[in-house]
Amino acid sequence: MEPAKEEITDKMEKLKVEEEEEKKELPEEKKGEEEVQIGEGIQDWRRNQESAFLSSSTSWDDEKLAIPEKIKQALRDAEVLRPSKIQAYAIPLVTEDPERSIVAQSQNGSGKTFAFSLCSLLRIDENDSNLQVLVLAHTRELVNQIWEQIQILNKYTKYNITQVKKEEKKPTIGQITVMTAGKCKTLMKLKKINFSSIKMIVIDEADHFFGSEEDRAVTTRLIQEIDEKCPKVQKLFFSATYEEHVRDAIRGIIPESSISIKVKSKKLTLKGVKQLYFVAKEVRKFNVVEDLYNEFDNTQMIVFVNTKKFGEMAHAHMTGKGYKSSIITGNVDPEERDRIMAQFRNRELQFIFATNVLSRGIDISDMKLMINLDVPFIKDADGFENADYENYLHRIGRTGRFDTKGVALTIIDGSERRFDKEMDVLKQIQEHYESNIEELKNIEDLPEIYNEHCNND
Template identity: 25%
Template sequence: MSFKDFNFKDYIQEALDEIKFKEPTPVQQKLIPVVRSGRDLVGESKTGSGKTHTFLLPIFEKLNPESRDVQVVITAPSRELATQIYQSTKQIAKHSDTEIRVVNYVGGTDKQRQIEKLKVAQPHIVIGTPGRIYDLFKSGDLAIHKAHTFVVDEADMTMDMGFLATVDKIAASLPKEVQILVFSATIPQKLQPFLKKYLTNPVMEQIKTSTVIADTIDNWLVSTKGRNKNGQILEMLKGMQPYLAMIFVNTKERADDLHSYLVSNGLKVAKIHGGIPPRERKRIMNQVKKLEFEYIVATDLAARGIDIEGVSHVINDAIPQDLSFFVHRVGRTGRNGLSGTAITLYQPSDDSDIRELEKMGITFEPKVFKDGEFQDTYDRDRRANREKAYQKLDTEMIGLVKKKKKKIKPGYKKKIQWKVDEKRKRERRAANRAKGRAERKAKKQSF
């Protein structure tokens, strides 16, 4: 399927051609028709699945540029994510012959200037963080009471950051017939009361990706046992020579510590976390986009709230406390079909977390950084795997192996070895026959 099969308005198709969007993602293919139908929707899909255009394209299709009213309200939990949606929206809007007014309202910007502009004209599409949008509505400057579409993006993150009560107030201010679209990586139980309160018979769609991590990403596991972590990261960064590397840490304090260490060793490193003032964060992001940094130290704010292009490497300084963020972190690289490398540092106490990630379908390649390069190393489970393999031997085999270990005549040793080899050959042949029968049976059933 291609985007042309949706028969969007000409200017929307022009916008898609400009950014070379040809084929819709599974999320877009399944949910764009639902959004176009006018029904309320709860879409559960992972970061990087293309959900921004899933709601933007049908919104533009329905938009009336001749109207003077606010028609669409879109909330996002962070300034960076709101700005990212705003940029995607502006990219489509600029192709329209009739002006489509799109405005981004986030904290840390000039509120008075925004109010002055609202006196002249209301935007067609409002995008922003819940707090600033509600402030402008409450003061009577932003008129959202006629909007026909309300989008709550990253709903679980909105709830985690304490903004759901404000989103609730915005929803209560909109017309009863408004179409509500909720998108989220997960749908936690605490979100259910909001959904039941405002959504009318919504379509609930969970889009499962074929792989948890994109095929374009090499996912490596590196042990820190007995090593100084700061020194290990510095050594790896110097050896990798990345286009752009993101190093994820679990706390602001760790971000400050690692950033200070890397800078003191001559690397030009950006730092992004929630404790940095909005203006400073905006300045740093602009520098990142201009490729003034080769390395970024960040907390999980950047894992879901920021889309940075050209990330060639991701390093997890530690496994995230919330394991769901692992996928968001790693998903910063290997985007748009490009290759990427994700490196996770771990210690023996992380073993249970690694097993949980493996249960989610995430596979790791064990590596060691040696002589200035990453090299293959042993599986951390090698001892346990040997024990399991030994346990699988039947009684006869165990007896033969034990006999072989004893000091006996060489000729008898050869006989035992022959018996062991023969036993293993018979088992392999039996396994191959069983496999062949299963394949033939499956083939017959497929006809």
């Protein structure tokens, strides 16, 4: 039996009331306060009221940023007129003397890539052609996107910026080089990478590198090997989320003098993203996606699923209806994934169904609508379903990037077997991020909600 609409609304309204009550209890001077913490050492995430960098710079001309004119011109050409918060906080801390390692946390779409790209360019000695900054990412797609972002800023400085692809036998190593950790490990083993001039290592999506026990071991050993060759190398870690075990792992490989920058969890959900949920029985979820496509005048969609099997079912349904669809899961090889993403960007595909492999590092500038065909959850050792906070955040971060607006819709299974479990997971997510996930009662209402949210200042 499908739950009554009143029951669904009551559950979410109760949360909304509780949130409003909590806000009323805050002292007046705390309301609207910037929730950014800068601490000495990764163990100390405290709020430092005396920091010179807590007020976001409003111009690239700010003397604390010390941006050279050639890079400022590239920023103007790219229409990046002022630094985002993470850029304003991170750049002075990275470039100050003495150099210290940084662990930075900021939401998706907040400008993290430009932040460490700028930091990388500012560390280059143009008279030294050797590798000076190594940037590590966990997928080929992300490697390419980072390389493209750095090249935008490198328009007038013209440093040698390279990316190393998996299949390259004789890669070119530039002054700044972007690659996966696996490729870096291979090149080190073959003695094809020279660290004699290395100044900085950047690890993007750091939580991914330390997520599993195996990933932690591989990443830790890689950094330790580089440290053995260059003990003074500066390390920058950037991510939208850091679980406690990830912080523990990073804590073991950085100096005590390192600095942390953190945004509190309730500030991590993108302020420009309107979060909604819609209740439909699982057998109707594919029809809901089809309805959304038609309601939105044939807009492209990335639709996230929890499992490869469900993604394949959704893909088969849409192709069977004549839509141009594709699927990206963990077992799709990198070359095929690149091909699918190129097709999507060229508007040759209407849908991509994807597991969490696509929830990170994919930047499609005009993506305004994101669909969760499943509410993201993780099963514990006893089989209980708990909210997957991290991947929920990364998924909805595919829209509303760089201070734009977007809509994220999670489709809840309304069957008697699944409804209570999935609503509980959604409640966990809402409480964790202190966000408001509203119910969408009718699919046909979404275009109006979307236009009101995205097109009004």
